Amino acid sequence: MNLDPSFIWTAGLSLLQALPETLWITFVSVAAGLVIGTVVALCRMYRIPVLSQLSAAYVAFVRGTPMLMHLLLIYFGLPVVIDGLSAAMGWSFTSASIPLIGFVWIAFSITAGAYMSEVVRAGIQAVDKGQVEAAQSIGMTTIQTLRRIILPQALSVSLPNLSNSVIGMLHGSTLAYTISVVEINAQAQIVAADNWKYFEAYIAAAILFWVLTILIERISGWLEYRLNAYQRGGTL
């Protein structure tokens, strides 16, 4: 068996069909993860009684188990819960009406949420406490302080962590093939099996992911430069 360089190109073109699926999985999990992560991080930082313990347990569990487990637990567990509930409550909604990609979105949002909460927490804690006190001394409410003082600064501090998480979720999206969602990895397997050229197909997939990753890094680098504009030029 010899390497067929022209097939790398052919496979690459076919992989592009599955690119939207991969990007959707990444985008949804990162966006939902950011929302979950922010709520979880705030619960823990403001030490809200029961919620903060629950949040801590959630973060510890998700970070201590592989991403694949989250996907499989949701894929096999959620239908049991939903079908049990709808049988008990007499709903017409059953797990069969959830598309496969829905399970991926839910599972990976849960994964991203735990990692994002750490990103948000680190970002918020990096903001000088004196600034919070200053904001409150001029009469800002907690929400105002968060929105106008803490979050903008926390965002620029946590951008490198955030882009790492986005890349992590992009790479994690390859796991979706285990429940038959056709993203780039699954498409690579299909193309490879059809033509019996596995090595070439995976080279194409690797290059595609590599390019996407470098793109995310570049964008985040540019954003970081922009967001830190007001800090440039001064001495620290």
Added chain:
Amino acid sequence: MSRRFDIQYVFDFIPKLLAYLNITLLIVGSSIVLGLLIGLIVALPRLYNIPVLKRLSQLYVSFFRGTPILIQLFLVYYGLPEVLGWIHIDVSRLAVLYFVIATYALNSGAFISEMIRASVAAVDRGQIEAAHSIGMSGYQTFTRVIAPQALGISIPLFGNLVIGNLKDTSLAFTLGVMEMTGRSQTLGTATQHFIETYIALSLIYFVISFGLEKGFQWLERYMNRFDGHRSEKAVRAIWRRPLRAVPLLGKGGKNG
């Protein structure tokens, strides 16, 4: 899915899965050891700024950090025999486990080389100058001044890496390796109690990574025990002592 959830199965499955823990640990252990070796070799050209090799190591690190490990797994599994075939080495009969270990070693190597670079860079530059000024050679400076401090700095990074590697081993089943995840798949198929197997498996992973985390925290404190502002325990010990040392250390830890 068809049968009712039964918590009893979770307890039944845990010992059955634990029987395959040694394979999981073998993959983690050997890939980390090999990864340390690769990481050191890859980090050196960049630390010492060696022209062509520096670019090559950058390319290697960028590739392995820029592609999903699952893709790397397939790439090595299908590609390595072919590439080695060009130089007439036949590995096509080798057990799958070796390909898995090779992939994880190459992957860890990339992350470890970055870890080494970051930790060495984190050591204060003045210390190197101080070491040179008292007549230490480059080698002496590295082994006596930089390495011991860099080691302490790298422990949390290294801990994350090992835990990440442990979790990544759950993907080895995609190539048919019978480690814990692979076993859980067969258990699930045989009994049709998938949720219970995955709960059992998650619990095992959770306990191990929790244990590893605690272990590395302890190691970090131990390694940094001479470094006042980095070790919480040391700070607390100094605070308890009434005399001298107190005014030197601020509450926040960093330069007072």
